[in-house]
Amino acid sequence: METDNKLEKEAMKVSVVSIIVNIALSLLKLLAGILAKSGAMISDAVHSASDVFSTFVVIIGVKLAGKQPDKEHPYGHERLECVASVILAVVLAGTGIGIGVKGVQKIAGSQTGKLVVPGALALVAAVVSIIAKELMYHYTKRTAVKINSGALMADAWHHRSDALSSIGSFAGILGARMGLPVLDPLASVIICVFIEKAALEIFIDAVNKMIDRSCSDDTVTKMQEVILDTEGVLGIDELKTRLFGAKIYVEVEIRMDPGKTLVEAHDTAEMVHDMIEKTFPEVKHCMVHVNPDIPD
Structure with missing residues (x-):
């Protein structure tokens, strides 16, 4: 604020x-x-x-x-x-x-x-x-x-x-x-x-x-780098962004080790959330969903 x-x-x-x-x-x-x-x-x-x-x-x-x-x-x-x-x-x-x-x-x-x-x-x-x-x-x-x-x-x-x-x-x-x-x-x-x-x-x-246009490819690429650099994140299943006036909303689905506890998964999601909003001041809100990394 x-x-x-x-x-x-x-x-x-x-x-x-x-x-x-x-x-x-x-x-x-x-x-x-x-x-x-x-x-x-x-x-x-x-x-x-x-x-x-x-x-x-x-x-x-x-x-x-x-x-x-x-x-x-x-x-x-x-x-x-x-x-x-x-x-x-x-x-x-x-x-x-x-x-x-x-x-x-x-x-x-x-x-x-x-x-x-x-x-x-x-x-x-x-x-x-x-x-x-x-x-x-x-x-x-x-x-x-x-x-x-x-x-x-x-x-x-x-x-x-x-x-x-x-x-x-x-x-x-x-x-x-x-x-x-x-x-x-x-x-x-x-x-x-x-x-x-x-x-x-x-x-x-x-x-x-x-009309909820997405961010530029350059911004999305930088967001992906920030997310993948977060400890515990094994991959990104989906990353969506939308412009809302001068602000940005972010929705991301990350992959994690299915053996992690709920608390560990929550902490990693929080780290991704905080890093996105800290690195990109124009982001108003970042929603992080965790998926288990299950081999095919």
Whole structure:
């Protein structure tokens, strides 16, 4: 319980920093986009603003998922984080579509009208955004590795996606200032693609965690090694894992010498249980069943 609270505080600290940075970038890019008449920069500002909303959704989801089991929810509330992620994915997808449609409309209108060339201020804002987002990527990734958080790792790559998005804005604005104004709204369409990609990844990850998908092969292999290294275990008859929100449930059937006493079998099962939960902090519960090792 103390470990979970510590991890939650670490995640909350990073989330607060992320919110502050994204609010500052949103305001900077929106102001620069308006003053410099850059549709790409305004779209990028909306992208950063959506990240603020995304972080709030993640915080709420983590808080709800951390609630203790009760009579109505004896297995806990971890899947509420998945529900929050699905909502987030839908909102992000809607935001991206809106930005993309606006960009396409401007590109189509360029055939009959004259596009405005964005000012230099938009370039400065794009550079600031690229640097800030890349720094946030490294900061968030370092914390994610430290506390073994998949959610934070996903958020880190979201920051990297934003940095790439701002590079697209920079290229579009620069191209527009060099005589190709159509590149500015084209950058908005590119930003739309980045947002849709992020939304799809969030949605797929949430769905996988809601349908009891198993852990990765690498994780299962490491679990098998831990189990087989436990004294008294002669083999593994079955090992099943399932994702439950950000947590993992494990069910394993081990083989033991049939001559062992009930107390000895119980003690070995307890050792397997404790080693799995100690080695893999994301495991919420491990169920161990003992089978006698009877030769065919």
